[in-house]
Amino acid sequence: MTGDVVALAAAVPDVALLTDALGRFFQPSTFARLVVEGLGKAAVYFIIAVGLTLVFGLMGVLNFAHGAFAMLGSYLGGILVVLALAGGAGPITSIAFFVVVAAVVFAVMTVVGGALEVTLVRPIYDRTPTYQILMTFGIGLILEEGTRIAATLRGVQPEPPWLKARGTLPGFLETQYDVLGANVRGFYVFEIVLGVLVAVAVWLFLTRTLYGLYIRAGSEDSEMVEALGIDVRKAFTVVFGLGTGLAAVGGVLLMWDPLWGASVLLNIDVLLYAFVVVIIGGLGSFKGTLVAAVVVGVADSFTTWLFNTGIVTFSGLPEVTVFLLLVVVLIVRPQGLYGVEEVGGH
Amino acid sequence: MIVAFLVYPVVYDLLGRSPLASEAAAFLPGLTFMIAVLYLGLFAMSFDFVSGYTGYLSFGHAAFYGTGAYAVVLATNGKIPGVPADMPFVLTMLLGAVLAGVLALAMGAVSFRLTGVYFAMITLGFAQVLYELVRNWGYVSPNPSEGATVDGGALEIGVPYVDSLGLAVGRLTGDSFENVLGTGFDVSATMTSYYALALVVVVCYFAMQRIIHSPFGKAMIAVRENEERAEAVGYDVFRIKMGAFAMSAFFAGIAGALFAGYSRSVSPESTYFFLVTADALIVTIVGGIGTLAGPLYGTVFHEWLGDVLSTEDDGIATYLRETVPEGLLTTDVGGVTFADVINSVVDGRAPLYLGIVFVLFVLFVPNGLLGTVRDRLGGTVAERTGDVLERYRR
Numbered sequence: 001m002t003g004d005v006v007a008l009a010a011a012v013p014d015v016a017l018l019t020d021a022l023g024r025f026f027q028p029s030t031f032a033r034l035v036v037e038g039l040g041k042a043a044v045y046f047i048i049a050v051g052l053t054l055v056f057g058l059m060g061v062l063n064f065a066h067g068a069f070a071m072l073g074s075y076l077g078g079i080l081v082v083l084a085l086a087g088g089a090g091p092i093t094s095i096a097f098f099v100v101v102a103a104v105v106f107a108v109m110t111v112v113g114g115a116l117e118v119t120l121v122r123p124i125y126d127r128t129p130t131y132q133i134l135m136t137f138g139i140g141l142i143l144e145e146g147t148r149i150a151a152t153l154r155g156v157q158p159e160p161p162w163l164k165a166r167g168t169l170p171g172f173l174e175t176q177y178d179v180l181g182a183n184v185r186g187f188y189v190f191e192i193v194l195g196v197l198v199a200v201a202v203w204l205f206l207t208r209t210l211y212g213l214y215i216r217a218g219s220e221d222s223e224m225v226e227a228l229g230i231d232v233r234k235a236f237t238v239v240f241g242l243g244t245g246l247a248a249v250g251g252v253l254l255m256w257d258p259l260w261g262a263s264v265l266l267n268i269d270v271l272l273y274a275f276v277v278v279i280i281g282g283l284g285s286f287k288g289t290l291v292a293a294v295v296v297g298v299a300d301s302f303t304t305w306l307f308n309t310g311i312v313t314f315s316g317l318p319e320v321t322v323f324l325l326l327v328v329v330l331i332v333r334p335q336g337l338y339g340v341e342e343v344g345g346h
Numbered sequence: 347m348i349v350a351f352l353v354y355p356v357v358y359d360l361l362g363r364s365p366l367a368s369e370a371a372a373f374l375p376g377l378t379f380m381i382a383v384l385y386l387g388l389f390a391m392s393f394d395f396v397s398g399y400t401g402y403l404s405f406g407h408a409a410f411y412g413t414g415a416y417a418v419v420l421a422t423n424g425k426i427p428g429v430p431a432d433m434p435f436v437l438t439m440l441l442g443a444v445l446a447g448v449l450a451l452a453m454g455a456v457s458f459r460l461t462g463v464y465f466a467m468i469t470l471g472f473a474q475v476l477y478e479l480v481r482n483w484g485y486v487s488p489n490p491s492e493g494a495t496v497d498g499g500a501l502e503i504g505v506p507y508v509d510s511l512g513l514a515v516g517r518l519t520g521d522s523f524e525n526v527l528g529t530g531f532d533v534s535a536t537m538t539s540y541y542a543l544a545l546v547v548v549v550c551y552f553a554m555q556r557i558i559h560s561p562f563g564k565a566m567i568a569v570r571e572n573e574e575r576a577e578a579v580g581y582d583v584f585r586i587k588m589g590a591f592a593m594s595a596f597f598a599g600i601a602g603a604l605f606a607g608y609s610r611s612v613s614p615e616s617t618y619f620f621l622v623t624a625d626a627l628i629v630t631i632v633g634g635i636g637t638l639a640g641p642l643y644g645t646v647f648h649e650w651l652g653d654v655l656s657t658e659d660d661g662i663a664t665y666l667r668e669t670v671p672e673g674l675l676t677t678d679v680g681g682v683t684f685a686d687v688i689n690s691v692v693d694g695r696a697p698l699y700l701g702i703v704f705v706l707f708v709l710f711v712p713n714g715l716l717g718t719v720r721d722r723l724g725g726t727v728a729e730r731t732g733d734v735l736e737r738y739r740r
Contacts, residue, residue: 062463123709129462130403134631135708137624141701149698268620272474279467316482323478326471327456334460 033184034301040188042297043195048250048270049277049289050202051243057219057284058239061132066247067271068140069109073248074255074262075147076105078165085168094170102252106245113244114237144267161261169256194253199290206286215239219284276326282339291337296322377536379653381608383645384543388550389601390641393626395554396594398636400587401570405466405623406473410446410595412617414602417442419494419612435501439603446599447592454591458584477618493613501607503542515539515608543604550597555638566590632707634714643715652696
């Protein structure tokens, strides 16, 4: 453990820089910029994590293939935008096309997710949760390698993000805008808008539709729901499909994201972040996931800023902060911020 | 089974000189891969020791492997205060293992308040924090995200401070012996490393085996089967879990130290990263969770697949390229030639096939290789072999 001490000692800032930076930090423009950036990140985290939490809440399956679904979504979306937008298009056309692409990818991946659930996950419900973790992990592994092979065969580098797909990001989202006195890249605002739309849609689905009712009831007590004559297995398939679709939509967004981009590395990176969000929020809780996504997103943007300004010289700060958040929440409140105590243990 | 591991290098060497040389090189794992089987197998066994026997999935197990590996590298480079740089490898290995055990006690003290998925996640969280710290810790090497290397000469496995009882190991270095005992047989440096590492792994295996068959091991299984009942019967469940976790971390630390000592370079990706644990998990399932030797066979399978599907040590791809007629190789089907297919579908594609095999195992062979064999025989292989042979003798 001496390692950590030295690492932290090296990370201690020098005083002059600190006071200077603190001065800048409390300028409203910096603060607002960081919050908007954080919310933009939070929107992506939310879109991806909400599917994970719904699947867990209803089925008790911790889906290790979730990151792979997001990765697949980013490539599918990338193919579509490259085919259509590579020649360049106006702002409204590109946004409209993006929405269409997201919808198509959502539909395709929902079907794929549902099919995977029926063929591979359904046969092992009666086993211990470990086997469901293993099964989804195996699915993720196959999807990652399959994508790697397909990408390489088509002459696309699987590992640094796919630049051609990201290049289709329309210019007006690339430029900086003045929001509340802060300089913010247009893409973050776009992410926030999309995140809010998805959150509202999922919330409406959960509270205003019959299937949403089944899902909420099933998360509370799936045996009771079954006893009432509702086909819980069908609900499982629907939720798994929807979770897959949502992850893929998040992936489509990541394809344009200046910090990510479509690559097979998304599989593990996205998966780990999604886990952190759902665990902090409480497994199976919609509200918790929303709050946790905001917490993680804002923490991420603030710590990234701390490193970029040179106040903290430790380059791994954002990642360490995020995982420390996970550990601390699990120690202080094991069921997460809004979780129910019985969920997740066995 | 141990005999198979003992004679393998010799058999492989002889096959290499026989008419079947190219087939052997293509379809059998090379010796360097078998050495990887040793330390990765030990790591997988230590993972199975806690996850398979107490039922607590240790998703941050890579942290202990990494601690063992980095302890050896740092100690050998004289970077751990109070540890002389010329300390024998066996002692630095034990130092790393003890550090890993202590780390496990610290992690376990907070983690064992949780169960199920939450336990898996908190250990994963700890391991990822350590991974990020090591990745960015300039003290390790000038370029910490790339890892660190061992300076100086080859490390020795053997009795510390007794030169004649030590064997230098390491990739591309180490002791070699020619014309051993006048038999005309040469022991290459790789083979020396293989046997020296195997010695440590066998000792660790028997130690773990001993623990599992002790009353403490039975208590571990009781925790897995029904923790509440074990507690009600009067076991101090928390101490059993902590003990199992620390011991498993100790052996994971030794595995990491062996890896560092042999490969002479470590990187955060090959030690602390989540995927290192995931590999151990995969081979544990393929080999049989809850059977100590199972993960070792799972690792053999994993490494065999990795070897035959890569060209590093003459795998299937090389074999096909050399034996398939030229005409077929360049046959063009829709713009894709057979050679392209070999390049993209066979060469270096082990993870794909491993994933498929893994999913099939989860679906159809949930007890893994060894577990299924035991179910068929109705007992452990050692117990039943005599009876089975007896049946065929008549």
